[in-house]
Amino acid sequence: FQAEDGIRDLVRSRGLGDVYKRQSNFGYNPIRFDPNDPELTWSNYDVRHRIGAAVSYTFHFLKNAPTSIGLFYGSRSGRPYSTTYNYSDANGDSAAGNDLVYVPASMDEIIMVDSRGNVLADQAAAWNNLNTYINEDPGLSKYRGQIVPRNSSREPWNHGLDARLAQDIPVPGLKDHRLQVTLDIVNVLNLINSDWGKLQYVSNQNDTPWALRGIDAATGKQKIDFTPRSHYSLSQLGTRWQMQLGLRYSFN
DSSP states (O other): OHHHHHHHHHHHHHHHHHHHHHHHHHHTSOBSSOTTSOOOOOOTTOOOOEEEEEEEEEEEEETTEEEEEEEEEEEEOOOEEEEBOSSOOSSSSSOSSOBBOEEOSSGGGEEEBOTTSOBOSOHHHHHHHHHHHHHTOHHHHTTTTEEOOTTOEEOOOEEEEEEEEEEEEEOTTOTTEEEEEEEEEEOHHHHHOTTSSOOEEOGGGEEOOEEEEEEOTTTOOEEEEEOOOOSOEEOHHHHSOEEEEEEEEEEO
16 A cells, blocks of 8 residues: 555656646747747857957066966857746736737837836836837847747847966975965956946846736727836856965975
8 A cells, every 4th residue: 555655646746747847838938929839049048159268478587486377268148038028928828927028119009007007197208218128128129019039139248357376386305396376366357347347147038127917998008017127137246356365286
């Protein structure tokens, strides 16, 4: 009986696991039309361009105690990301996190509302905020009057510059024994200027800037709730400059 109970528990747990997988595959895959037939587009891992360069030089200020300096530069283009409604089920498939936004062509196509669906008094000011947000992203502004495709937008380029200073020190009385003191600096650009070397990203490569609060019965227009904000989040660890001091003992 214990074996049978264990088998039933295993089957039940695997069944729940399959359900969760299906929910994830459908519920978190941004789509424009049919969730069973998503359109072909760029992969989330499509990093189009990378640039890398390294330069180093060794100085001999002291006899048998070389000093080395190295610089390492790396940059990459931004990852693609999608823009969906903020948990609004626009297409009626019972999934409220995967519906790609319709990008309004003009203020006449939508009604700006608050989080409760109440019409805002100053429609022009609210539209200007939304319109500015759209214009700042070529992946949105390119598709005015359309539902935006999946992964049409791109994160900003990321630039990084690291440095290493290494000083060799001979050990007196021990031939071919030496100490090496190293200083590594990660993100030199941010050390020079706090506005440089920033790593900006879109969480889960899915932006949710505005919500759909329904359709106006009288006009058939979308009721849009939008609060102005930045397009990107700032990686706190990836943006900060860091230093690491090291010590190595080597011998032959």
